Amino acid sequence: MKDLLIILLVCFGASANAQMEGWAQTFKDTRVINGHSVETSQKGAMKFVISHRFGALNGGTYELFGLDQSTIRMGLDYGLTDRLTIGAGRSSFEKTYDGFMKYRLLVQKDDNSPISITALANMAINTLKWENPDRENFATSRYFYTWQLLLSRKFSDDLSVQLMPTVVHRNLVPNEDIAHDVISIGGAIRYQLTKKMALQVEGYYIPEDQLASDFTMPLSVGIDIETKGHQFQFSLSNSMGMTEKIFITGTRNKWTDAGVGLGFNITRDFRIRGRK
Amino acid sequence: MMRTFLIITSALLIGVFFMQSATLRPVNEESRLAEILIRLGQNRPAHYLETIDPVKAEMGKEMVMKARTENAPSGRSSNYISTIFVCTDCHNQVKEDPNPAKLSPEARLDYAIKNDLPFLQSTTFWGLVNREAWYNDDYILKYGALVKPASTSLYESTQLCAQECSSGRKLEEWEAEAINHYYWTLELKLKDLELSSEEYNRIDQAIATENPEIRRSVIGLLKSKYMVYSPANFVDVPVSKAKGYANTAVGNTEVGKEIFDRACMTCHQYGGPSLFILDYSKKSFRHMRRNITRNDQLSLYEIVRHGTYAELGHRQYMPRYTADRMSNQQVEDLRAYIEAEAE
Numbered sequence: 140m141k142d143l144l145i146i147l148l149v150c151f152g153a154s155a156n157a158q159m160e161g162w163a164q165t166f167k168d169t170r171v172i173n174g175h176s177v178e179t180s181q182k183g184a185m186k187f188v189i190s191h192r193f194g195a196l197n198g199g200t201y202e203l204f205g206l207d208q209s210t211i212r213m214g215l216d217y218g219l220t221d222r223l224t225i226g227a228g229r230s231s232f233e234k235t236y237d238g239f240m241k242y243r244l245l246v247q248k249d250d251n252s253p254i255s256i257t258a259l260a261n262m263a264i265n266t267l268k269w270e271n272p273d274r275e276n277f278a279t280s281r282y283f284y285t286w287q288l289l290l291s292r293k294f295s296d297d298l299s300v301q302l303m304p305t306v307v308h309r310n311l312v313p314n315e316d317i318a319h320d321v322i323s324i325g326g327a328i329r330y331q332l333t334k335k336m337a338l339q340v341e342g343y344y345i346p347e348d349q350l351a352s353d354f355t356m357p358l359s360v361g362i363d364i365e366t367k368g369h370q371f372q373f374s375l376s377n378s379m380g381m382t383e384k385i386f387i388t389g390t391r392n393k394w395t396d397a398g399v400g401l402g403f404n405i406t407r408d409f410r411i412r413g414r415k
Numbered sequence: 416m417m418r419t420f421l422i423i424t425s426a427l428l429i430g431v432f433f434m435q436s437a438t439l440r441p442v443n444e445e446s447r448l449a450e451i452l453i454r455l456g457q458n459r460p461a462h463y464l465e466t467i468d469p470v471k472a473e474m475g476k477e478m479v480m481k482a483r484t485e486n487a488p489s490g491r492s493s494n495y496i497s498t499i500f501v502c503t504d505c506h507n508q509v510k511e512d513p514n515p516a517k518l519s520p521e522a523r524l525d526y527a528i529k530n531d532l533p534f535l536q537s538t539t540f541w542g543l544v545n546r547e548a549w550y551n552d553d554y555i556l557k558y559g560a561l562v563k564p565a566s567t568s569l570y571e572s573t574q575l576c577a578q579e580c581s582s583g584r585k586l587e588e589w590e591a592e593a594i595n596h597y598y599w600t601l602e603l604k605l606k607d608l609e610l611s612s613e614e615y616n617r618i619d620q621a622i623a624t625e626n627p628e629i630r631r632s633v634i635g636l637l638k639s640k641y642m643v644y645s646p647a648n649f650v651d652v653p654v655s656k657a658k659g660y661a662n663t664a665v666g667n668t669e670v671g672k673e674i675f676d677r678a679c680m681t682c683h684q685y686g687g688p689s690l691f692i693l694d695y696s697k698k699s700f701r702h703m704r705r706n707i708t709r710n711d712q713l714s715l716y717e718i719v720r721h722g723t724y725a726e727l728g729h730r731q732y733m734p735r736y737t738a739d740r741m742s743n744q745q746v747e748d749l750r751a752y753i754e755a756e757a758e
Contacts, residue, residue: 162685162686164685164692164694181686183498221686296694296695296696296697296698296699297696297698331696331698333698333702334696334698334699334701334702335702365692367690367691367729368690368728368729368731408690410498410499410730411498412495412498413481413482413483413495413496413497413498413501414482414498414499414501414688415480415481415482415501
């Protein structure tokens with residue numbers, strides 16, 4: 140443990156003076172659609188992220204194609220260094236609080252690496268009222284953890300691809316047939332359509348026998364629009380979740396049933412500290 | 416009694432003689448230009464420093480490079496002067512003109528290419544303390560009355576730059592003092608003026624004489640070897656953006672690439688101070704080409720010649736390039752490069 144701390148301190152120390160100039164910008168933002176991209180926030184930059192997900196289009200006119208059902212996540216990310224970002228947020232879906240730490244291990248181009256690698260650790264806590272408050276309930280049963288390795292490559296000025304091997308750990312599951320640890324592999328593609336607009340697709344493949352049969356794999360398609368200081372992302376997704384434990388292990392809707400909902404992310408960067 | 420008086424008087428006279436010898440250093444290539452001018456009878460500038468404190472100069476350098484110092488007098492890091500910009504986003508810290516007496520954007524770009532320097536909007540800090548005016552000429556059109564105190568005082572111009580140009584805050588007195596000490600590490604020495612041996616002799620003779628005419632003429636000689644102020648002439652966009660600037664040659668794409676690399680990308684690369692990121696992709700160049708004839712800041716001409724202004728919520732802005740920092744021909748060279756890359 141001590142050795143690990145020393146390694147981390149050396150890594151963080153070495154990165155303290157790192158600058159993003161010369162880095163390949165694989166994605167334009169720290170989020171692809173629901174999940175994280177390989178990008179980290181610039182040192183000293185505070186990013187305000189506001190995300191909305193609406194209900195499924197197959198709700199018809201009664202639900203105004205899902206607009207009557209909306210969930211929101213508001214969060215703040217902060218770049219401690221150009222490589223290390225921390226963040227926290229609160230999502231109305233299951234009244235979930237989450238916090239994460241993201242560290243850029245390798246950068247395409249600048250580190251003479253063909254790919255960029257970022258490690259992500261995330262923790263989420265569901266704070267819904269206890270269904271049965273009279274029995275002994277444990278706060279730890281509502282903890283969820285996610286570990287991801289984000290591996291990306293910018294193949295050309297227009298095309299970026301990312302793979303996300305992921306483990307989601309759930310402290311409590313409904314029954315013993317369901318796995319506590321869900322292993323999945325995510326994939327994301329970004330294709331630049333114009334200088335300011337890109338098409339993005341993000342999905343996760345979850346090998347069988349890890350989730351109950353009514354859960355499915357999340358798939359999202361979105362348009363990313365870059366403006367001065369803001370990033371707008373509009374998406375269609377079969378998941379209403381904005382934290383890993385929800386969209387990876389809690390997606391029930393299916394694209395084949397028009398079980399997809401509109402969503403958007405808006406991010407805005409504020410400078411808290413100087414750039415150097 | 417008389418003997419004691421004579422001994423003390425002699426000792427004092429000898430002491431004064433040696434003190435003068437120590438102060439009046441011989442004139443050579445390493446002589447400080449400002450000191451020589453003072454010895455020739457020029458008034459001491461308000462920002463003049465007899466000696467440079469290396470500790471303060473180092474603090475000042477940190478503030479110039481990083482917008483704060485980690486070694487403030489409090490023992491802790493100082494607050495950022497600006498969270499948006501650092502001085503080096505707009506100012507080089509080394510000689511940037513091959514001939515300090517004749518400033519031209521073409522010569523400066525050639526010199527920047529040879530010495531791998533950025534090609535920036537604002538003048539270098541090298542020799543800044545030797546200038547006699549700042550925020551010159553048309554800067555009054557941008558900053559109005561704020562320019563008046565700044566134009567005749569390096570202290571005030573530094574304060575104006577810290578607050579307005581860098582979207583930052585007023586410098587504390589110790590910060591301004593430390594930055595001034597740093598500025599003086601970049602002062603001109605006689606060697607920077609490339610004087611002939613005959614001119615060195617004239618300086619020696621002028622210092623030795625009490626004749627004000629001779630001294631004035633040598634002061635004139637020295638000031639003809641560098642610019643005592645940097646001109647700043649604002650230029651408008653061409654009458655027809657489609658046709659570009661009149662009286663210019665066909666744009667040179669090689670020169671344009673150098674300008675794109677050394678000017679645009681200094682701030683617009685990923686991780687730079689600008690929120691508008693540029694890269695070398697076709698889409699990026701096509702975006703620029705498509706907007707050339709627009710009448711807003713997306714147009715190359717508008718952004719180069721008018722820049723942008725800091726706004727509430729968007730304190731990042733782009734300072735304009737004056738005619739003295741980028742010529743009309745260079746703008747056309749840049750356009751030619753953008754258009755060629757967009758093909």
